[in-house]
Amino acid sequence: MNNFLTKLSRRERLYVLLAAAVLIAGGIFYPAFRATEKYRQEKLEELEAAQSLRASYQSMILSAEQIRSENSELKKVLGQAEGLLFDRTGNDVMMEASITKLLNQMAPDLNLDVSMARSSVRGVPGQMNFTLRGAGRYPEIVNFFYQLETHRPLVIVDQFSLSAQGSKNLSDQGGKNPSEQKKKAPSQAKAQRAGELTEPRLKLQMKIHINCRAAAEGGK
Numbered sequence: 001m002n003n004f005l006t007k008l009s010r011r012e013r014l015y016v017l018l019a020a021a022v023l024i025a026g027g028i029f030y031p032a033f034r035a036t037e038k039y040r041q042e043k044l045e046e047l048e049a050a051q052s053l054r055a056s057y058q059s060m061i062l063s064a065e066q067i068r069s070e071n072s073e074l075k076k077v078l079g080q081a082e083g084l085l086f087d088r089t090g091n092d093v094m095m096e097a098s099i100t101k102l103l104n105q106m107a108p109d110l111n112l113d114v115s116m117a118r119s120s121v122r123g124v125p126g127q128m129n130f131t132l133r134g135a136g137r138y139p140e141i142v143n144f145f146y147q148l149e150t151h152r153p154l155v156i157v158d159q160f161s162l163s164a165q166g167s168k169n170l171s172d173q174g175g176k177n178p179s180e181q182k183k184k185a186p187s188q189a190k191a192q193r194a195g196e197l198t199e200p201r202l203k204l205q206m207k208i209h210i211n212c213r214a215a216a217e218g219g220k
């Protein structure tokens with residue numbers, strides 16, 4: 001090695017020594033530099049994650065007032081919905097008797113026949129279905145519909161049908177002698193015409209349903 005260095009000029013020896021120093025320094029400091037760079041990259045990633053989390057927290061803070069407002073509105077809606085539900089008291093027989101009494105109070109002149117439909121497996125929880133049959137004059141039926149629409153808790157009309165009951169008309173008297181009809185007193189003819197103008201009774205068939213609170217809530 002010494003012979004090699006002695007053969008070199010002073011400048012060449014300086015270059016060789018400098019290159020050796022660079023190699024030695026690289027072997028020592030490069031691994032340390034790599035470790036430092038890796039540590040720096042990990043800390044940068046942690047910083048970015050912390051900044052992202054901080055931004056999400058700030059967004060939550062800014063939207064807190066909106067969340068409180070929405071919760072307040074939701075509570076109001078739920079409070080109003082409470083008045084739309086029937087209390088679930090007793091078994092189905094008791095509920096049927098209660099609803100039958102309520103409906104007949106709404107329409108005492110319709111002689112309603114109320115029956116509860118059997119709930120299906122896929123039925124809506126808390127929903128009870130009823131079938132109604134009755135008969136009455138048109139104003140009485142209209143009033144009954146008004147009572148249903150304005151009642152709270154809600155009574156929902158799913159479907160209904162109206163049909164006129166059979167009534168007599170003049171064709172039933174076609175077998176009588178025309179001369180006998182002419183002999184009728186004016187008062188009798190007037191009474192007959194008044195009977196013909198009497199408002200006919202209508203048959204009503206209807207399906208309705210109500211929604212009930214859960215038994216635990218209804219017992220409050």
